[in-house]
Amino acid sequence: MSEQPSMAPVVAAPAVAFEPRIVAFFCNWCTYTAADLAGVSRLKYAPNVRVIRVMCSGRVDPQFVLEAFAKGADGVLLGGCHPGDCHYAEGNYKTLRRMRMLIRMLKELGIEDGRFRLEWISGAEGDKVKAVVNEMTAQVRALGPLDLPGKFKEWDREMEDLEQHVNASAPQQEEAHVR
Amino acid sequence: MSAKPQVAFYWCASCGGCEEAVVDLAEDILKVVEAVDIVLWPVAMDFKKADIEARPDKSITVAFINGAVRTSEQEEWARLLRRKSQVVVSFGACANMGGIPALANQFRREDLLKYIYEDGPGVDNPAKTRPQASSQDEGRTLSLPELRNVVRSLDQVIDVEFYLPGCPPTPKLIMAAVQALLSGQLPPKGTVLSPDHALCEECARKDSKPVDLALAAFKRPHQIQIDPEKCLLAQGLVCMGPATRAGCEAVCPAGNMPCTGCFGPSSRVKDQGAKFISSVFSNIVPKEAKEIDAVLDGVPDPIGTFYRYGLSKCILRRKLN
Amino acid sequence: MKYLYFPGCSLKGTGKAYEESLLAVFGALGVELQELEDWNCCGATAYMSVDETKSYALAGRILALAERERLDVVAPCSACYLVLNKTQKSLQEHPELHRKVTGALQAAGLDYKGTVKVRHPLDVLMNDVGLDAIKQKITSPMAGHKFAPYYGCQIVRPYATFDDQHNPVTMDQILQASGAECVEYPHKTRCCGGSLTGTVPEVGLRLAYILIKEAKQRGAEAIVTVCPLCQFNLDGYQDAIAKKYERVDLPILYFTQILGLALGLPAADLGFKRGIISAEAVLAGR
Amino acid sequence: MAEQKEHQNGIPRIGFYICHCGSNIASIIDVEDVRKYVATLPGVVVSRDYKYMCSDPGQELIAQDIREHKLERLVVSACSPNLHEETFRNAAAKGGLNSFYFQMVNIREHASWVHEDKAAATRKAKDLARAAVYRVRFHQALEKRKVPVDPNVLVVGGGIAGIHAALTLANAGKKVTLVEREATIGGHMALFDKTFPTMDCAACILTPKMSAVKSHPNITLWTYSEVEKVEGYVGNYKVSVKRKPRYVNEDLCVGCMACIDACVFKEPKFPDKFNQGLGKRKPVYIDFPQATPKVVLIDPATCIQMKTGKCKKSCADACDRKAFDFNQQPELKEIQVGTIVLATGFKTYDAKRDALYGYGRYPGVFTALEIERLVNASGPTLGDVVLRDGRHPKAVGIIHCVGSRDEKTNKWCSRVCCMYSLKLAHLIKEHSGAEVYNFYIDMRTPGKGYEEFYDKLLAEGVHFIRGRVAEVTDWAMTPEEQGKLVLRVEDTLAGFVRRIPVDMVVLATGMEAQADAGEVRHKFNIGCGSEGFFQERHPKLAPVNTFTDGIFIAGACQGPRDIPDTVAQAGAAAAEALVLIDAGHVELEPNTAHVVEEECCGCKSCVPLCPYSAITLDEAKKKAVINEVLCKGCGTCVAACPSGSIRQNLFEDDEIFSEIEGVLAQ
Amino acid sequence: MPLEQKLKYEAERDVKFANWVTRETGGENLRHCIQCGVCSATCPLSLYMDYTPRRLINLAREGFKKEVLSSLTIWLCASCYACRVECPKKIQVTDIMYLLKRRAIQEGVYPRHFPIPVLAKEFGRMIFLFGRVNETLLVIDLFLRTNWFRFLGMTRLGMNLMRTGRMSFIPEQIKRKRELRKILAALDAEEQKESAL
Structure with missing residues (x-):
C-alpha cells in the first residue's frame, strides 16, 4: 500500500514472533469515535489491540483490567476523553483517580509499567489512536508475553503429584473434587 | 458407626484463631458436641492420619477446614478430607481467601x-x-x-461446598451454619454463610457518613484521635466496610477500628481490593495526577491494605516474578 | 555561572577576534567558560554534503565529550550552533540514524545520551546573565553609535528557540543595553552568501553587497554580527565588492566587541586590530 | 454461504452475520474464514456472510433467520455501531426479536480500514466476533425510554446562520429565543459591502431578514447576551442566559440617536470596532444605522459617567423616553427549550502572526475585512479606497491563503478567500482604478457562478500570479520600488522570482474557530475537531447534528463556509430541530443504571459520583435510588459500587467480563 | 540555434529515485509539496538557480533524476534555512538539498569545475587528517584544484588576513585522532554491511 518506509529497524523475525494482545477499553464519545475516525481516515496501525466499548471511561472497573490480564492480555489500554472534555462532565477524573491507585497496585504485584496505559484521546484525534496503539504495541512487545493463564497453570503444577497420589486409590465412580 | 453426623475439624496455615472461635461457642458447644461425633480435631483430640485414611470415602458428614494452604502436608490433608467428606466448609478468612498467610504471595x-x-x-x-x-x-x-510457591485458598486446592467468613467467623455465624447443616436445609453450593450485602448496613456509624466523602488525605489509625461516633472513612481512615460482606455486626468499627475486610467481598464482586479502589478513590478531591498521587501516598501499603485477607483471591493471585 | 566552551575551527582561525572579545566579555560578566577538551570540527555545512552519518558522528563526538562534563555547551559560531542542535534533533527523531551514530561512538568508547544543552552566547547573556546584570556593569556606554544588528541565517533558523525566527531581537537588546542605537535593518537574518563567496564569488558578492549597502543607507556605522563566517565574508571581500559594484567601506564587528567596549574593556583585548576594514570611528575617543 | 447447526443446551441460539461491505472489509479480512470459525463457537446456530449486511436484503436475511431458526441472539460483524447499530437493532425487531438481544462488532473502522496484514486483521475479526458471541448470551430484553420534547428552541448566534435558522423555525410556528453576544445581529455579513458572485449588496439582502427577526411574534431576540449554563438533555434543556447591561433600557429606546448627538464628546473619538478600527465612535453609540435591535448602548470603558460618575449626562437629558440607566446590572434569565441550534460563527485569522507580511508594521498592509469596510458605501470612508495616510493606491496586491493551507498556522483551506479576494479585486479596481495583483496558490472557485466570476475578473485585467508571497518589505532594489511595498514571490507559472511594488497590500485572512469555541462547546457538551471548529456527528450524513442529541450546528462554527452554504445549513439545522419537535418525543438508549434495593447497604459511595444528581439516598429505606430519567448511562457509579449492587443495562458486569473472556479466549 | 526537445516520456522517470528521496532523512514530506513557491521566493540565491527550489522539488518527486542531480540549484544552496521555516507544508528543503548533493557526489554527476563539491570533499579529507579544519589551507587547496587563476586574484585578501593575524598555515590538530578515525571506520563498516544486504 504505502511506500513510506517503516521506522523500525529491520530485524530477522524469530520463528514464532510474539504478538502482544492488548485489550482496550474505549469510551464511546471520544476514544471510540477517534478510533472510528482513524478508520475513516484509513490510518494504518498495529493490529494488536481489541477494543471493548464502554459509554464512559468511568464505567471501567479496575476489576476489568485485572481480569483482562488474568485472561491473557499482555497489555491493557484505557482511553477516555481529555480532562474537562468528558461527555458526562467528570467521569474521566474519577477514572484517573482510581487508576492512579490501580497503577500502584499493579506495580506492587509485579506487572511492568508499560502494560497498563491510560490515555486521553478526543474524538478528533484519530492520529493519536494510531500513535498510542503503535507505541504501546512496541512497548509491550519489548516487555514480552505476560501470559497469566500460562503462569497460573505453571504455578498449580506443583500440586499435580499430590493430587494424583491422594486420589490414586479413590473409587473410580466418584466425581473428582479437585479443581 | 454412630448415627450422629460425623464432623471433622482441620487447620492448615492459620493462627489458631478459628479453633478458638469454635471454643467461643461457649455453652453452645456442648449442644454441638452432643449432636455430632467429632472424628478429627487435631487441636483438641488425638487422631492420626491413618485413622482418616482408613475410613470409607464420604463417611464424614462435614469437614470444617480453616487456614490457607501453603505446604504439601496441608494440601494432602485437604485432599484427603475432601475425599472422605460429604460437605466441606471453608472456615474463616484464611481458608476462604488466603488470609494473612497469603500476604506472602508478595x-x-x-x-x-x-x-x-x-x-x-x-x-x-x-x-x-x-x-x-x-x-x-x-x-x-x-x-x-x-x-x-503459592499460598492458596482452600478452594484453589479442593472443591468446597460452603464458606464461613471472618477472621475468625463469629460464634453466631458458626452456630447458624451448624444448625443449617444439622437440619439439612442447605443453601446452594458455593454460598458464603453470611448476609450478602456490605458491612455498612450493620455499622452504627453509617448515618454519620457524609454523602460526599471528598477525601483530601488518608490517615492510619495511630495518626489520629479517632472519633468514636463518626464514619471512619469520613475521618480519612481506610475502612473496607463498603466493600466487605456483612455478618460480623461491625465489631471492629464498634471497637473504634476500621474494617480491614476479613469477610471478603459480596457475591457480586470478584476482587475485593480492586472494587474498593474503584469506589473510594473515585471520590477523592484532586483532579491532577500529581495531586492525586500525593493523596494516595497516605496509603503506603496498598496490597497489605486492600488485600489484607484476600491476596490469594486477587484476580492476579500473587506477585509475578 | 559556568559553561563548556566549544570554539570551533573558525574562532581559532579567521574568527580570532570573536574568541578574544567573547572571552573578555564573559570574563568581565563573571561567566566562566571551560574549553571542551580535544574538540573536533563539527563538520559545518560542507561535510553534510559529503556524508550524512559521518557528519552527525563528528558532532556526536563533540556532544559525547561534552556530556561527560555535565555543563551546557556554548557554541558561538553559527554553523557549529546549528550543527550541534541539528544533530541532537535528528538523532532523536530518526532511530536508525541514532543507532548508527551511537554505535560508531561506542566503538570509540564514547557514550551519547542526548542530554547536553547547546547554547548560543546571546541566549546565555539574555536568559542566564540577564539584561539588568549587563546594564549594571556598563561603564562606558556606546552612546551616539548606530549599528545594524545582523544575525545571519543559522542561529535563529531553524532550531533555536531563544528568539523569533523572523525578527530576532536579542542582539538588538544587548546593543541597546550597551548604549548604542540599532537601525531598522530588514536583512538581519538574510543570508550573507558566506559559504559561496569563496567558491562562486559572483553570487556571494552580490548578497554581501546588498547587506552592506542597505546597512549603510540606513545610517549604520558598522554591521554587528554573531557569526565568524558572516564577519569574514562581509569584512574580507569589500575590495572585491568595490571592484564589482562600488566602494562600501563599512566595519563588520562582533557584538561582543561592542559589548566589551561598553563594559570598559580595552580595545586591544577585543580583537579590533583584526578587522580588515578598520573601525576607527567606533573606537574614536576610547 | 452459511453454516447452520442445531440447538445447544442451555446457551441461547445465536445468529452470526459478517458483512463484506463490498470490498471494504472483505479485501483485508478473510470473511469466509471468520464465518466458518464463528460457526464453531458454542451457541452459534447460524453463521452467514453477505455482501452488504446493511442493505434491505441483508436485513431481511437476518429477520428471516430469526423466524426460521428461532434465533434468540444476534451478532453482526460490520462497521462501527455509531453508523449501523440502529439498523441491525431494527432488523432484529423485524424478525420478532427484542432489539437489544443484539451485539455489533466493528471490523471495518477498527480493523479492515486500519490494518494491512490480512492474517492479523482476520485474527482480530475472529477475536472480536468471539467476544460478541460470548457477550450476547448475557443480553437482556430492553425497551427504549420515551421522553417528551419541549417545542421551544434556542438559537445561539445572530449572524446569517442564526437569523435564518430562527426565522425558519419561527415561520413553522415554533417559539424561538435568539441569543447574540454583540449589540446587534447581522454578524460578519453585516460588515460586507457586496456578496460574491452575484454582487448583490449585503445590506440589501440581510437587513430585511434582520428586521423580520425583530418583528417576528415567535422570536424573542436577546442581543448583548451570552449563554451561561446549559443543563438537561434532548427535549428538555434548561438554559441560563446572561443579559449584559447596555445602560440603556432596551424597551424604551426607539433608536432616534439624539443621545449620540448630545454626548459630551463633540466628535467621535474612540476606535470603532464595527469598522475594524478604521473609523471612530462616541462612548454612546450604535454599531451601524441598520443595527437590530435599533437601540443605543454605552461603552463603559470610555464613557465619562461610567468611569468617574462625573459627567453632565447630556445624553440622558436628550432622551425623551428616559431610557438611560447608568446603574443597569447584568441580568440572568432562565429558559426551557427542547432543542438548540448553535450558529456561533467564526473569527478571522490574526494577520500579525505572519510577521513577514508586515501587518501592523507597514501602514499600507490591510486585512480583507478592513477592505470590506473601506469599499462599503456606508463604511468609514464612504466607499473611498484610501491608504491610512489618505493617498489613493495605484497598485494593490492581494495575498491569498494568509492563515490558511499552512501547517505553521492553519492547515485547512478557508474556502471563501479565493472568492472574496476576487470580489475585493473587482471592487478595488472599480472604486480606485488601481492595478490589482492576486497572489494565489491554487484558485478555488467551486460553486454556482463562481468560476464564471473568476473568468470575469481575468477579463477585467486583474493580474493573477500563482505563488505564495514570501515577504512584504519596504526595502527597495530599484528606483521604482522606492517608497513602495515590495512583494517577493515566485511566479511559479513563469518559473522565476519576481519583485512587485505596490501601495496597498490586502491579506486574505482565513477563517478560524471562535476564540472561545472551546468554552462554548463545554457548555453545550459537544465536540470540537483538532482545528477548533465544532464537530459534526458525521461529516457527510449528519453534518448539522452533534454527538449530543437535540443540539445542532449551523454555519461557520462547524468549519469555513460561505453565505449560500451557511444559509442552507441553517435551514437544515432548523429542519432537524423541527423533526424532534414534531415527533413530540424522543427515544433514549436504555443504558441507564439502577440500584438493586435488597443488595444495597446504603453506603452512599455512588451518590457524589453522579454528575446529574440522578442518585439520591432514600432516607426512609437508607438505600440509594437512581432516577432513570436523569441518568445518562455513563456507568461510573456501577464501576464504583463497592458491593456490586448497581447494574447498568447494556453494560452489565457479566456482559463485560464475558466480552473480556471472549476477546482473549483462543 | 539548435532546437531542443522538451517533451518528457514516462520512461525517463526514475521512480526509485523519487522513493529514495522520501526515505532519506529530511525527505519525508517531499510529496506534500503544493508548489506554492514560497521556498523560491524566500531563497536569496534562487535568482541564480537553473531550477528554482520549487521546481527542483517537483522534479525530484516525479523522479527526473538526471535533471535534479546535475542542476546547479543544489550547489547554490547556502543552507540558510529560510525556505524551511517558511514552507507551509514543513518540507525540509535544506535537508533535501543536502541529500541530493550527497547523491550527486556519489554518482559523480556534479558539474566538474563547480568548486562547491570539491570544497565539501576537501573539507571532509581535512577533518579525517587533522580532526579540525584550517580555513587557509582549505582555501588554498580548493583553488589549486579548481581555478588557480582566481587564486592569483585573491592575493590581496590573503595579505589582509595575514596582516590581521587571521591566517595560519599550520593546521590545528586534535590529540585523539585515533578515536575519531575509529568512529569513522565504524560507520564505514556499517555502510559496507548495508550494501552487502
Missing part, C-alpha cells in the same frame, strides 16, 4: 527462605542449612512438608 519463596534461614536478624546458620523435604539421618529418611 514474595518469592526463595527470598522468604533466604531471609528466614540466612539473612534475618538473629539467624545464626553459617552452614546455611535449610529444611529439606527429604533428608537422611542415621540411616533413616526424614521427610518434611514442602513449602509451596
Whole structure:
C-alpha cells in the first residue's frame, strides 16, 4: 500500500514472533469515535489491540483490567476523553483517580509499567489512536508475553503429584473434587 | 458407626484463631458436641492420619477446614478430607481467601527462605542449612512438608461446598451454619454463610457518613484521635466496610477500628481490593495526577491494605516474578 | 555561572577576534567558560554534503565529550550552533540514524545520551546573565553609535528557540543595553552568501553587497554580527565588492566587541586590530 | 454461504452475520474464514456472510433467520455501531426479536480500514466476533425510554446562520429565543459591502431578514447576551442566559440617536470596532444605522459617567423616553427549550502572526475585512479606497491563503478567500482604478457562478500570479520600488522570482474557530475537531447534528463556509430541530443504571459520583435510588459500587467480563 | 540555434529515485509539496538557480533524476534555512538539498569545475587528517584544484588576513585522532554491511 518506509529497524523475525494482545477499553464519545475516525481516515496501525466499548471511561472497573490480564492480555489500554472534555462532565477524573491507585497496585504485584496505559484521546484525534496503539504495541512487545493463564497453570503444577497420589486409590465412580 | 453426623475439624496455615472461635461457642458447644461425633480435631483430640485414611470415602458428614494452604502436608490433608467428606466448609478468612498467610504471595519463596534461614536478624546458620523435604539421618529418611510457591485458598486446592467468613467467623455465624447443616436445609453450593450485602448496613456509624466523602488525605489509625461516633472513612481512615460482606455486626468499627475486610467481598464482586479502589478513590478531591498521587501516598501499603485477607483471591493471585 | 566552551575551527582561525572579545566579555560578566577538551570540527555545512552519518558522528563526538562534563555547551559560531542542535534533533527523531551514530561512538568508547544543552552566547547573556546584570556593569556606554544588528541565517533558523525566527531581537537588546542605537535593518537574518563567496564569488558578492549597502543607507556605522563566517565574508571581500559594484567601506564587528567596549574593556583585548576594514570611528575617543 | 447447526443446551441460539461491505472489509479480512470459525463457537446456530449486511436484503436475511431458526441472539460483524447499530437493532425487531438481544462488532473502522496484514486483521475479526458471541448470551430484553420534547428552541448566534435558522423555525410556528453576544445581529455579513458572485449588496439582502427577526411574534431576540449554563438533555434543556447591561433600557429606546448627538464628546473619538478600527465612535453609540435591535448602548470603558460618575449626562437629558440607566446590572434569565441550534460563527485569522507580511508594521498592509469596510458605501470612508495616510493606491496586491493551507498556522483551506479576494479585486479596481495583483496558490472557485466570476475578473485585467508571497518589505532594489511595498514571490507559472511594488497590500485572512469555541462547546457538551471548529456527528450524513442529541450546528462554527452554504445549513439545522419537535418525543438508549434495593447497604459511595444528581439516598429505606430519567448511562457509579449492587443495562458486569473472556479466549 | 526537445516520456522517470528521496532523512514530506513557491521566493540565491527550489522539488518527486542531480540549484544552496521555516507544508528543503548533493557526489554527476563539491570533499579529507579544519589551507587547496587563476586574484585578501593575524598555515590538530578515525571506520563498516544486504 504505502511506500513510506517503516521506522523500525529491520530485524530477522524469530520463528514464532510474539504478538502482544492488548485489550482496550474505549469510551464511546471520544476514544471510540477517534478510533472510528482513524478508520475513516484509513490510518494504518498495529493490529494488536481489541477494543471493548464502554459509554464512559468511568464505567471501567479496575476489576476489568485485572481480569483482562488474568485472561491473557499482555497489555491493557484505557482511553477516555481529555480532562474537562468528558461527555458526562467528570467521569474521566474519577477514572484517573482510581487508576492512579490501580497503577500502584499493579506495580506492587509485579506487572511492568508499560502494560497498563491510560490515555486521553478526543474524538478528533484519530492520529493519536494510531500513535498510542503503535507505541504501546512496541512497548509491550519489548516487555514480552505476560501470559497469566500460562503462569497460573505453571504455578498449580506443583500440586499435580499430590493430587494424583491422594486420589490414586479413590473409587473410580466418584466425581473428582479437585479443581 | 454412630448415627450422629460425623464432623471433622482441620487447620492448615492459620493462627489458631478459628479453633478458638469454635471454643467461643461457649455453652453452645456442648449442644454441638452432643449432636455430632467429632472424628478429627487435631487441636483438641488425638487422631492420626491413618485413622482418616482408613475410613470409607464420604463417611464424614462435614469437614470444617480453616487456614490457607501453603505446604504439601496441608494440601494432602485437604485432599484427603475432601475425599472422605460429604460437605466441606471453608472456615474463616484464611481458608476462604488466603488470609494473612497469603500476604506472602508478595514474595518469592526463595527470598522468604533466604531471609528466614540466612539473612534475618538473629539467624545464626553459617552452614546455611535449610529444611529439606527429604533428608537422611542415621540411616533413616526424614521427610518434611514442602513449602509451596503459592499460598492458596482452600478452594484453589479442593472443591468446597460452603464458606464461613471472618477472621475468625463469629460464634453466631458458626452456630447458624451448624444448625443449617444439622437440619439439612442447605443453601446452594458455593454460598458464603453470611448476609450478602456490605458491612455498612450493620455499622452504627453509617448515618454519620457524609454523602460526599471528598477525601483530601488518608490517615492510619495511630495518626489520629479517632472519633468514636463518626464514619471512619469520613475521618480519612481506610475502612473496607463498603466493600466487605456483612455478618460480623461491625465489631471492629464498634471497637473504634476500621474494617480491614476479613469477610471478603459480596457475591457480586470478584476482587475485593480492586472494587474498593474503584469506589473510594473515585471520590477523592484532586483532579491532577500529581495531586492525586500525593493523596494516595497516605496509603503506603496498598496490597497489605486492600488485600489484607484476600491476596490469594486477587484476580492476579500473587506477585509475578 | 559556568559553561563548556566549544570554539570551533573558525574562532581559532579567521574568527580570532570573536574568541578574544567573547572571552573578555564573559570574563568581565563573571561567566566562566571551560574549553571542551580535544574538540573536533563539527563538520559545518560542507561535510553534510559529503556524508550524512559521518557528519552527525563528528558532532556526536563533540556532544559525547561534552556530556561527560555535565555543563551546557556554548557554541558561538553559527554553523557549529546549528550543527550541534541539528544533530541532537535528528538523532532523536530518526532511530536508525541514532543507532548508527551511537554505535560508531561506542566503538570509540564514547557514550551519547542526548542530554547536553547547546547554547548560543546571546541566549546565555539574555536568559542566564540577564539584561539588568549587563546594564549594571556598563561603564562606558556606546552612546551616539548606530549599528545594524545582523544575525545571519543559522542561529535563529531553524532550531533555536531563544528568539523569533523572523525578527530576532536579542542582539538588538544587548546593543541597546550597551548604549548604542540599532537601525531598522530588514536583512538581519538574510543570508550573507558566506559559504559561496569563496567558491562562486559572483553570487556571494552580490548578497554581501546588498547587506552592506542597505546597512549603510540606513545610517549604520558598522554591521554587528554573531557569526565568524558572516564577519569574514562581509569584512574580507569589500575590495572585491568595490571592484564589482562600488566602494562600501563599512566595519563588520562582533557584538561582543561592542559589548566589551561598553563594559570598559580595552580595545586591544577585543580583537579590533583584526578587522580588515578598520573601525576607527567606533573606537574614536576610547 | 452459511453454516447452520442445531440447538445447544442451555446457551441461547445465536445468529452470526459478517458483512463484506463490498470490498471494504472483505479485501483485508478473510470473511469466509471468520464465518466458518464463528460457526464453531458454542451457541452459534447460524453463521452467514453477505455482501452488504446493511442493505434491505441483508436485513431481511437476518429477520428471516430469526423466524426460521428461532434465533434468540444476534451478532453482526460490520462497521462501527455509531453508523449501523440502529439498523441491525431494527432488523432484529423485524424478525420478532427484542432489539437489544443484539451485539455489533466493528471490523471495518477498527480493523479492515486500519490494518494491512490480512492474517492479523482476520485474527482480530475472529477475536472480536468471539467476544460478541460470548457477550450476547448475557443480553437482556430492553425497551427504549420515551421522553417528551419541549417545542421551544434556542438559537445561539445572530449572524446569517442564526437569523435564518430562527426565522425558519419561527415561520413553522415554533417559539424561538435568539441569543447574540454583540449589540446587534447581522454578524460578519453585516460588515460586507457586496456578496460574491452575484454582487448583490449585503445590506440589501440581510437587513430585511434582520428586521423580520425583530418583528417576528415567535422570536424573542436577546442581543448583548451570552449563554451561561446549559443543563438537561434532548427535549428538555434548561438554559441560563446572561443579559449584559447596555445602560440603556432596551424597551424604551426607539433608536432616534439624539443621545449620540448630545454626548459630551463633540466628535467621535474612540476606535470603532464595527469598522475594524478604521473609523471612530462616541462612548454612546450604535454599531451601524441598520443595527437590530435599533437601540443605543454605552461603552463603559470610555464613557465619562461610567468611569468617574462625573459627567453632565447630556445624553440622558436628550432622551425623551428616559431610557438611560447608568446603574443597569447584568441580568440572568432562565429558559426551557427542547432543542438548540448553535450558529456561533467564526473569527478571522490574526494577520500579525505572519510577521513577514508586515501587518501592523507597514501602514499600507490591510486585512480583507478592513477592505470590506473601506469599499462599503456606508463604511468609514464612504466607499473611498484610501491608504491610512489618505493617498489613493495605484497598485494593490492581494495575498491569498494568509492563515490558511499552512501547517505553521492553519492547515485547512478557508474556502471563501479565493472568492472574496476576487470580489475585493473587482471592487478595488472599480472604486480606485488601481492595478490589482492576486497572489494565489491554487484558485478555488467551486460553486454556482463562481468560476464564471473568476473568468470575469481575468477579463477585467486583474493580474493573477500563482505563488505564495514570501515577504512584504519596504526595502527597495530599484528606483521604482522606492517608497513602495515590495512583494517577493515566485511566479511559479513563469518559473522565476519576481519583485512587485505596490501601495496597498490586502491579506486574505482565513477563517478560524471562535476564540472561545472551546468554552462554548463545554457548555453545550459537544465536540470540537483538532482545528477548533465544532464537530459534526458525521461529516457527510449528519453534518448539522452533534454527538449530543437535540443540539445542532449551523454555519461557520462547524468549519469555513460561505453565505449560500451557511444559509442552507441553517435551514437544515432548523429542519432537524423541527423533526424532534414534531415527533413530540424522543427515544433514549436504555443504558441507564439502577440500584438493586435488597443488595444495597446504603453506603452512599455512588451518590457524589453522579454528575446529574440522578442518585439520591432514600432516607426512609437508607438505600440509594437512581432516577432513570436523569441518568445518562455513563456507568461510573456501577464501576464504583463497592458491593456490586448497581447494574447498568447494556453494560452489565457479566456482559463485560464475558466480552473480556471472549476477546482473549483462543 | 539548435532546437531542443522538451517533451518528457514516462520512461525517463526514475521512480526509485523519487522513493529514495522520501526515505532519506529530511525527505519525508517531499510529496506534500503544493508548489506554492514560497521556498523560491524566500531563497536569496534562487535568482541564480537553473531550477528554482520549487521546481527542483517537483522534479525530484516525479523522479527526473538526471535533471535534479546535475542542476546547479543544489550547489547554490547556502543552507540558510529560510525556505524551511517558511514552507507551509514543513518540507525540509535544506535537508533535501543536502541529500541530493550527497547523491550527486556519489554518482559523480556534479558539474566538474563547480568548486562547491570539491570544497565539501576537501573539507571532509581535512577533518579525517587533522580532526579540525584550517580555513587557509582549505582555501588554498580548493583553488589549486579548481581555478588557480582566481587564486592569483585573491592575493590581496590573503595579505589582509595575514596582516590581521587571521591566517595560519599550520593546521590545528586534535590529540585523539585515533578515536575519531575509529568512529569513522565504524560507520564505514556499517555502510559496507548495508550494501552487502
